[in-house]
Amino acid sequence: MGRTRLGLVAAGASLVLALTACGSNTSSGGSATSGASGGGVKVGVILPETATSARYESFDKPLLDKAMRAEGLDPDIQNAQGDVQKFSTLADGMINNGVKVLVLDAPNSEVGSAVAKKAQAAGIPTIDYDRLNLGGTSEYYVSFDNVKVGELQG
Numbered sequence: 001m002g003r004t005r006l007g008l009v010a011a012g013a014s015l016v017l018a019l020t021a022c023g024s025n026t027s028s029g030g031s032a033t034s035g036a037s038g039g040g041v042k043v044g045v046i047l048p049e050t051a052t053s054a055r056y057e058s059f060d061k062p063l064l065d066k067a068m069r070a071e072g073l074d075p076d077i078q079n080a081q082g083d084v085q086k087f088s089t090l091a092d093g094m095i096n097n098g099v100k101v102l103v104l105d106a107p108n109s110e111v112g113s114a115v116a117k118k119a120q121a122a123g124i125p126t127i128d129y130d131r132l133n134l135g136g137t138s139e140y141y142v143s144f145d146n147v148k149v150g151e152l153q154g
Contacts, residue, residue, distance in 0.1 A: 040074040044094030045103040046115075048131070049082035056105075060130075064103075084111040091115040095122050103127045109134040 045064055047056040061077050068075040076094060080087035084107050094102060095118065102119045104126055106112025112133030116126040126138040 040069075040072040041101070042074045042076065042097070042099045043068055043101045043103065044091070044097075044099035045075055045077040045129070046087055046090050046094070046105065047077065047079040048087070048105045048107045050079060051082050060105075080107060082107055084108065087111050088115060091118065095119055095124060099124060101125055101127065103129045104133065104138065105129045105131055106133055109136065112136055 047060060050057050056079060061079070065075050065077055076097075076099065078090045078094075080090060087107055088111055091102065091104075102115070102124050104112050104115060105128075106115065109132075112128065112131070113136035116128075116133055116136040116138050119126050120137055125140075126136075127140040127142060128136065128138040129142050130144070132141050132143070
């Protein structure tokens with residue numbers, strides 16, 4: 001896959017993530033399947049945990065899955081369950097299985113940065129989702145709008 005196409009896929013995935021992050025807080029009740037081959041470009045997504053927030057499995061995972069599939073992408077969405085070693089292992093598996101873009105919501109910046117560097121060494125662009133990996137090299141960062149959150153809370 002050419003560098004230009006990878007950039008377009010990464011930008012498209014960023015847009016999907018941004019739109020999903022701004023989406024409705026309602027769930028359709030459907031279940032999201034992860035890693036099922038849809039024939040599109042493979043996108044790996046690693047979520048951080050479920051212990052402190054159920055939103056990752058209840059909202060983010062199904063909404064990301066739906067939005068990516070609607071764009072013709074083939075998402076593989078996994079959760080590290082707060083375990084930095086599992087996060088790294090999931091990333092290694094996704095890299096070895098040929099994902100073209102890797103979306104990272106790391107438990108901490110250290111493991112997130114290390115995974116981003118590994119992915120980029122393999123020619124895979126990375127997107128920091130929700131949590132910025134300080135010291136990392138991700139091409140994109142998608143998160144919530146702090147100003148809008150403040151307005152809504154006010």
